[in-house]
Amino acid sequence: MNTDVVVVGGGPVGLMLAAELRLGGARVVLLERLTEPSGHSRAFRMQARMLDVLDQRGLLGHFMEGNRTWPKAHFAGLEPLLDFGYLCNEHPYALLIPQARTEELLEKHALSCGVEIRRGHTVTGIEATPAAVVCDVSLPKGTYRIGSSYVVGCDGGRSTVRKLAGIGFSGSQPTVRALLADVELADPGQLPNGVPGTMRTPRGLLMAISLQPGVTRVLTTEFAPPEPGAERTPVTLDELSATVRRITGIDVSMDRPRWLSRFTDTTRLADTYRRGRVLLAGDAAHVHFPIGAQGLNLGLQDAVNLGWKLAGTLVGWAPPGLLDTYGTERRPVAERVLRETRVQLMLMAPDPKVDPLREMFSELLGLPEVNSRLAHEMTGLDVRYALPSGRYEHDLLGRPCPPLEQAVGDEVRRGLRTGRGVLLLPDGPAEEAAALAADWSHRLCTVRTGDGPGLLLRPDGHVAWVDPGDGVPRKDVLLELEDTLRQWFGASGHKIARRALDVTSG
Numbered sequence: 001m002n003t004d005v006v007v008v009g010g011g012p013v014g015l016m017l018a019a020e021l022r023l024g025g026a027r028v029v030l031l032e033r034l035t036e037p038s039g040h041s042r043a044f045r046m047q048a049r050m051l052d053v054l055d056q057r058g059l060l061g062h063f064m065e066g067n068r069t070w071p072k073a074h075f076a077g078l079e080p081l082l083d084f085g086y087l088c089n090e091h092p093y094a095l096l097i098p099q100a101r102t103e104e105l106l107e108k109h110a111l112s113c114g115v116e117i118r119r120g121h122t123v124t125g126i127e128a129t130p131a132a133v134v135c136d137v138s139l140p141k142g143t144y145r146i147g148s149s150y151v152v153g154c155d156g157g158r159s160t161v162r163k164l165a166g167i168g169f170s171g172s173q174p175t176v177r178a179l180l181a182d183v184e185l186a187d188p189g190q191l192p193n194g195v196p197g198t199m200r201t202p203r204g205l206l207m208a209i210s211l212q213p214g215v216t217r218v219l220t221t222e223f224a225p226p227e228p229g230a231e232r233t234p235v236t237l238d239e240l241s242a243t244v245r246r247i248t249g250i251d252v253s254m255d256r257p258r259w260l261s262r263f264t265d266t267t268r269l270a271d272t273y274r275r276g277r278v279l280l281a282g283d284a285a286h287v288h289f290p291i292g293a294q295g296l297n298l299g300l301q302d303a304v305n306l307g308w309k310l311a312g313t314l315v316g317w318a319p320p321g322l323l324d325t326y327g328t329e330r331r332p333v334a335e336r337v338l339r340e341t342r343v344q345l346m347l348m349a350p351d352p353k354v355d356p357l358r359e360m361f362s363e364l365l366g367l368p369e370v371n372s373r374l375a376h377e378m379t380g381l382d383v384r385y386a387l388p389s390g391r392y393e394h395d396l397l398g399r400p401c402p403p404l405e406q407a408v409g410d411e412v413r414r415g416l417r418t419g420r421g422v423l424l425l426p427d428g429p430a431e432e433a434a435a436l437a438a439d440w441s442h443r444l445c446t447v448r449t450g451d452g453p454g455l456l457l458r459p460d461g462h463v464a465w466v467d468p469g470d471g472v473p474r475k476d477v478l479l480e481l482e483d484t485l486r487q488w489f490g491a492s493g494h495k496i497a498r499r500a501l502d503v504t505s506g
Helices: 012-023 048-056 060-064 099-113 160-165 237-248 295-315 325-348 352-365 368-379 406-416 431-440 474-489
Strands: 003-008 028-032 068-070 072-075 078-083 094-096 116-119 122-128 133-138 143-153 169-172 177-185 197-201 204-212 215-222 254-264 267-270 278-280 421-425 444-448 455-457 463-466
Touching (some): 003 133, 003 295, 048 060, 143 160, 143 295, 177 237, 237 254, 325 352, 421 431, 455 474
Parallel strands (some): 143 278
Antiparallel strands (some): 122 133, 133 143, 169 267
16 A cells, blocks of 8 residues: 555645645645646635634635735625625635635645645546555656555546546536636726626626736626537637627727636536545535635535545544545535525526516625525535434534634634644533543543633534533533544544654644
């Protein structure tokens, strides 16, 4: 066996997953077919939930440097905007950061964790057995084979790993054609409705946003299927200009394109996230129309959910079935995102029959309850994993960790930064819980919260146990904690020698 895990794909999702695996003590080799990063930035917005995770891993400061934050976002180009002031989290805003910069920072993080990155290595075959996986790898000169316990495909919507594993990719055929470009505008005032702005006409949709001084992202969408073979035809500046003219009726002077791309609303979801020793994450598992900055954030959350579970399985402490919870938790999240992006695209269609629906939806967005609901859904803060039922129910179970008092929050982040879980215990009657959790100290750190909440956080920051206080008998509370510790952190007192040094992300 050459390594524990082969991660295929060196984009942000593959890099994040590889780093998470190393935090858990697994050996990782990352294979990327490109010899250098592409420098392209299809995604440019980091959502609030992912900002919390980056903070929990000690990375957020690097991501914030030189980048702007947004307190609001549009939903289907409608007014009023979604207000992130409704968000209940540590970072209630979005961060505007080019995907190329995200990839650069995550590569540095992965390397600092000890990930071996091999560029210019293309996976061409996979041979999986009940005990191992062997990948055939092609180089510019020659080939080789690499064996591992697991392979994870993070290699995009056209995933080679998914195809070789025989995993179906069910969904819809394209109904729209769209162009995406980062360009310089001779006069931003030429764009209808300005920058940022959205224009919906009977011929399609135009959206524009300023990425940095002098550079504007232009997105055009025409509601007609693409021509056969169009996906293999490079986009030109002339094609973009003609499309903008066709949609708006205005000649817009554009120059010096940084990047030109085409895409569609093809929406697909992997039939399963795991087949034996082959798993999928990111666009390899789900693709959709890129609206609302959902795709990259969804994929990064896949990586954070999978990393500690797969590492625990490899190192040896994972309880039976832990790895299977990756698909059962993350696939429903993707289903909701795919539904939401379809809804937004439908609302933006130029058909006059959609106008009454847009008017009604705008009225609904003015209601705080609706605005808050959609803001939480778009940012990933609505995710609540369906945990097994226990002796009592609590609204926080399965949700991301709520905001904490600063000193406590700092201690929690220090614990999560090591890839372990965190047990938060208030002062006073929590001594029995602390004694109970001592047998899991090698996979868990304990933080005293004063008069704060009693919570058990998984390594991905989701709440697995809540101390409900005086409303439930203490015996039941402690039994529930013991059951939960076994469920997510394995058998007590079973100390596993890690095969890698503890890694911090400071």
